[in-house]
Amino acid sequence: MFSCSTQKKIISQHKNKYNSHLETNKKTTNSQRETELTHIKSYDFFYENIGDPTKKNYTKSYGSIVGAKLKDYKVTKSYFPALSQNYRQKFLILHYTVSNNDASIKILTQKEVSAHYLINDIDDEEIYQLVDENKRAYHAGISSWKNNTQLNDTSIGIEIVNEGFKMIDGNMVFTDFPEYQFKKVASLAKDIVDRYQIPPQFVLAHSDISPTRKQDPGTKFPWKRLYTEYQVGMWYDDDDKDSFMNEFNVNSFSTEVRKISFISNFQKMLKDFGYSETPINGTIDITTTKIIRAFQYHFRPEKCDGIMDLETYAILQALLKKYGK
Numbered sequence: 001m002f003s004c005s006t007q008k009k010i011i012s013q014h015k016n017k018y019n020s021h022l023e024t025n026k027k028t029t030n031s032q033r034e035t036e037l038t039h040i041k042s043y044d045f046f047y048e049n050i051g052d053p054t055k056k057n058y059t060k061s062y063g064s065i066v067g068a069k070l071k072d073y074k075v076t077k078s079y080f081p082a083l084s085q086n087y088r089q090k091f092l093i094l095h096y097t098v099s100n101n102d103a104s105i106k107i108l109t110q111k112e113v114s115a116h117y118l119i120n121d122i123d124d125e126e127i128y129q130l131v132d133e134n135k136r137a138y139h140a141g142i143s144s145w146k147n148n149t150q151l152n153d154t155s156i157g158i159e160i161v162n163e164g165f166k167m168i169d170g171n172m173v174f175t176d177f178p179e180y181q182f183k184k185v186a187s188l189a190k191d192i193v194d195r196y197q198i199p200p201q202f203v204l205a206h207s208d209i210s211p212t213r214k215q216d217p218g219t220k221f222p223w224k225r226l227y228t229e230y231q232v233g234m235w236y237d238d239d240d241k242d243s244f245m246n247e248f249n250v251n252s253f254s255t256e257v258r259k260i261s262f263i264s265n266f267q268k269m270l271k272d273f274g275y276s277e278t279p280i281n282g283t284i285d286i287t288t289t290k291i292i293r294a295f296q297y298h299f300r301p302e303k304c305d306g307i308m309d310l311e312t313y314a315i316l317q318a319l320l321k322k323y324g325k
Contacts, residue, residue: 066134089133089196090148091155092189093140095206096162096175096216104161115139115157117188123180127188143209144276145202151209156192160185160217172304174218182222186230193232201274201323203233204298211275211294212287219301236299240318245310253310263288266308269316270295272325284308 068075097104101120108114108130114137118128131137139157140150148154163175177185193203205223206216227235248256256262260282267288271278275291293306299315 087196088154089156089192090198091145091151091202091204091209092192092198093151093155093157093204093206093209094185094189094217094221095139095157095159096164096218096221097159098164098216099161100163101161104159108159113138115159117156117158119158119160119181119184119188121161121178121181123178127184133192140206140209142213145204145209145274146276149276156196158185158188160221162217165215165218172215174220176220177217177222182225186226186232189226189232190230200227200232200234204274205294207294207297208274211291212277215294215297219297219304223298223301234299234319234323236315236318237322240321241311241314244314244317248310250310253313257308257313266313266316269320273316273320273323 065077065080067077095115097107097118099107101122104118104120105128108118114131116129116131116133116137116139118130120126120128133156136152137157138152139159140152140155143149143151145151160177160181162177162181165172165174167173189203192198203226205221206214207218223233224235226232257266263284264280264282267278267280267282270288270291271280273295275295277287278291279285279287289306292308292312293304295316296304296306296312299319300312303309303312
């Protein structure tokens with residue numbers, strides 16, 4: 001059903017050019033935006049955009065269009081595309097492989113896990129695409145963020161060849177990402193975020209969406225640089241963090257953080273921010289500790305002990321102020 005009161009009239013103009021198998025149709029919508037739909041044999045492609053996210057118009061398209069191919073009827077695109085639609089791709093998730101380049105390729109192409117892209121550990125100009133962006137890759141597993149679950153359905157996954165961490169003297173020591181590797185990730189992430197209009201709050205680590213079981217991409221991935229140099233993902237404002245830190249001194253905070261009411265409050269803050277697995281029980285249990293540690297991996301990599309200290313608390317408040325619940 002559709003409402004006659006909200007129905008918009010779309011006027012289509014068709015202009016066909018035939019050159020071998022190539023044909024181009026131009027259409028004008030009520031918003032006076034033009035796009036070119038290109039036909040190559042039996043495939044249709046969009047190379048230009050007609051979407052306008054500021055008006056909640058998500059008709060932007062790239063690549064081939066999947067549709068029915070019938071023997072007895074012609075499926076036309078005379079009124080394509082409808083304005084009421086959205087992307088499947090709502091999240092961008094970053095991972096590391098804990099394997100070398102060859103092993104990562106084999107695992108992600110021949111086993112029961114996959115990702116849309118793989119960033120190799122070679123200083124070259126290549127990025128490997130492994131899965132069509134319009135299809136679901138198996139990279140997130142059991143996952144959640146805010147009210148969203150099973151994020152394989154709604155995300156694009158980028159795997160980065162990296163050894164992960166080693167335990168040294170009882171501490172997790174993560175592996176650095178070379179500059180050339182970071183630049184590949186950043187360039188690809190920027191392209192994906194721009195094309196699908198993915199908000200900063202939905203550019204996440206695997207450890208963010210699966211905080212009780214994952215650590216990747218770890219403390220050495222430079223999230224702050226991704227934000228400051230490429231305008232991708234989240235980061236807090238230092239002035240806000242400092243302001244929140246000044247609300248306590250170290251001694252008063254160490255007393256406050258032991259109170260059941262205070263613990264319940266910051267548990268709720270973590271849950272509101274996105275860590276939907278966070279219990280609100282006023283207890284520093286194993287789950288809460290792992291979620292604090294996951295938050296620190298992303299936003300306070302210098303200290304990842306799973307303890308809610310004053311600076312971690314101030315960073316959480318600054319992020320909530322900037323990005324909301």
